[in-house]
Amino acid sequence: MAIKVTSKKPLKGNDRSHALNTHKRARKLNLQVHTLEDGTKVRITAREKRTLRKDEKIAA
Numbered sequence: 795m796a797i798k799v800t801s802k803k804p805l806k807g808n809d810r811s812h813a814l815n816t817h818k819r820a821r822k823l824n825l826q827v828h829t830l831e832d833g834t835k836v837r838i839t840a841r842e843k844r845t846l847r848k849d850e851k852i853a854a
Contacts, residue, residue, distance in 0.1 A: 795835075796827045796835040796836055796837045797834065797835070797836050797837065798825075798836075798837045799836045799837065799838050800823070800825070800837070800838050800839050800842060802823055802839060803823075804820040804821060804822050804823060805820065805821040806818065806819070806820050806821075807819065807821075823839050824839055824840040824841075825837045825838070825839060825840075826838065826839070826840055826843055828843050828846065
């Protein structure tokens with residue numbers, strides 16, 4: 795099982811219909827499993843994963 799690293803939480807708000815009815819909803823995070831260089835698997839957001847890839851590309 796992967797370790798959850800990120801501290802982000804779902805974005806909460808209301809869904810509104812055309813009739814202006816409301817109900818609560820949560821926009822969930824795009825969590826993905828990423829394997830680090832030492833072999834550990836972590837669950838991070840897709841944006842964080844993209845940033846890690848960009849940093850690796852710059853370092854190489």
